[in-house]
Amino acid sequence: MAFDPDHALFVAILDNGSIAATARAWGISPAMVSKRLARLEARLGVRLIERTTRRLHPTPVGAQLHAELTQLLAALTEAEARVTGAAATPAGPLRIAAPTSFARLHIAPHLGDFLRAYPAIALELTLSDGYVDLAAQRIDCAIRITADPPAGYIARRLAGNRRVVCAGPAYLAAHGTPATPAALAGHRLLAADGQLPWTLLRPGKRALVEGISHVRTDSSEIVRELVLAGVGVALRSLWDVGTALADGRLIRLLPEWEGARDLAIHALHAAQPRPAVTAFVDSLADRFSPPPWEALDTGHG
CATH class of the missing domain: 1.10.10.10 (Winged helix-like DNA-binding domain superfamily/Winged helix DNA-binding domain)
Known part of the structure; x- marks a missing residue:
């Protein structure tokens, strides 16, 4: 052509x-x-x-x-x-799509430093927990938490996505602390639409936790707020609840068990990204090496 x-x-x-x-x-x-x-x-x-x-x-x-x-x-x-011989200077429009909670907690706080380092970049950030069509919506780079990045794009793995079972102290005081995955069946589970059942793993063992969310919602952020409010038990990503676990607002349950680790945090972009895209992805890779939320895991219930 x-x-x-x-x-x-x-x-x-x-x-x-x-x-x-x-x-x-x-x-x-x-x-x-x-x-x-x-x-x-x-x-x-x-x-x-x-x-x-x-x-x-x-x-x-x-x-x-x-x-x-x-x-x-x-x-x-x-x-x-x-x-x-000209240097490829990061500049021009840069359209980024990212999950709402992850962007709020782990991307937005660093954008000031990024834009000061690259003042010629015009940044546009779109937040959505749903599927974003990069080509149709003219997205330069998408941050996705997935086990299976789509074909046709470069998928750079930024960090893992460990998930732990947790609940608030008030909920546990009122309903007791489950000692096994099977005991979760008697508790108020909290999950966004499509996030149940849970698969929990420990070395050599697997457990399936089935049930219906005590509150139905399509928002993962609402689930986070519900578990913080003491409404029930949730399986949450460590990047989302690490701070709450560290300061005692949440308690980790079943510390030997975690959610399946097939999910990971990726940056998706075209095979030949513009310098602005490369600069943005490199900045995230530096921030998440190692992932700051891993240091917040208390590892105890």
Whole structure:
């Protein structure tokens, strides 16, 4: 596929979010932007962008083309920098998607240092506990807690995701302390939709904890607040409750047992990321080596 300026213009339209913004950035009229987009669609024989009165959305084919062209543009920029000897300075827009709680606790506190180190980066942070389509939503890097990173992206492992069973002191005073995984069946379990049953492991043994959440919610953050309020027992990531375990607001139960360790925290990005993406992922890798929440594990009930 031959590369022409209309390819770069198409990428810019989706990156900027509108034809008007792209016209201003490129110093041409909105009518010319629309004309060149229509010319590219006609040449390819496919519709690339759905136009509505409020915003633009890439079609599935358009999202795929945008992702591939973005990688090509990044590769061209890097090639020119190598030829000219120019340093690849992290700059430009940087769109990050991350889980809500993890971003609040372990990304947001460090963004000030990151932006002071790279003042030419324009950061946009999208928080969601659901699946984010990187190509369709024009995300440069996504932080995901998963056992199976999707194909088509580089997945850099940032840290493990240890999960422990815990409850508040007031709950345990009222309902007793379970001594075995089987005893959890008699307690008020707390989990977001889709997070039960729990698989607990210890060396050489496995236990399945089944049940229904005492409070139904689709929010993992609500589960955290419920267990802190003494409502029940939860299986929580150590990065989420490590501080509460350390200061006594929560008590770790069944200390020899943990949730399955198949989940890990990954940074997902294109195969040839821009310098801004690399700088962001490197900054997280430095922060999480070793993971600060691991030092908060009291390891006792």
